Amino acid sequence: MAGWEYSKFQNVPCAAEDCRHQGKGETMNRDANCIFCKIIDKKIPSKIVHEDDVAIAFEDVNPQAPVHLLIVPKKHMPEIHSITVADREIIGHLFFVARSIAAQKKLDHGYRMVINNGRDAGQTVFHVHLHLLSGRAFHWPPG
Ligand code: DGP
Numbered sequence: 001m002a003g004w005e006y007s008k009f010q011n012v013p014c015a016a017e018d019c020r021h022q023g024k025g026e027t028m029n030r031d032a033n034c035i036f037c038k039i040i041d042k043k044i045p046s047k048i049v050h051e052d053d054v055a056i057a058f059e060d061v062n063p064q065a066p067v068h069l070l071i072v073p074k075k076h077m078p079e080i081h082s083i084t085v086a087d088r089e090i091i092g093h094l095f096f097v098a099r100s101i102a103a104q105k106k107l108d109h110g111y112r113m114v115i116n117n118g119r120d121a122g123q124t125v126f127h128v129h130l131h132l133l134s135g136r137a138f139h140w141p142p143g
Pocket of ligand 1: 035
């Protein structure tokens with residue numbers, strides 16, 4: 001992650017000027033047994049590339065592309081069907097974080113954003129997250 005300075009992104013209130021998420025000051029719930037909650041709480045180390053009050057983004061431990069980041073809401077929500085109307089701002093915020101990272105990392109040739117939801121989709125960590133993959137060409141349909 002040459003060129004990335006984690007400290008630059010700590011406590012940034014939002015990923016993009018025009019994102020009007022309402023998460024500021026919220027107490028985000030955690031699941032003590034969730035690996036991503038532990039990463040959010042810094043109980044497990046990770047290579048963090050972005051952090052604000054609503055979301056965190058870090059390198060995937062098992063990268064499937066030269067760039068493979070996980071964009072994770074700080075609020076614990078196991079699956080897409082766990083989210084509520086009140087979470088709209090948080091979920092939308094993940095896209096703004098992705099856009100911000102893509103711009104800063106100059107992913108000009110494209111990137112893929114993936115959510116694996118549920119067992120058959122390959123979800124292994126039950127805390128909603130957005131994969132951001134780039135740095136190579138991807139196939140379609142996905143496997
Ligand atoms: P999914 O299969 O869509 O639930 O994606 C989970 C991803 O999380 C998978 O690509 C590997 C990654 N992952 C699992 N445990 C850790 C961890 O402890 N640290 C990091 N950085 N990534 C992890």
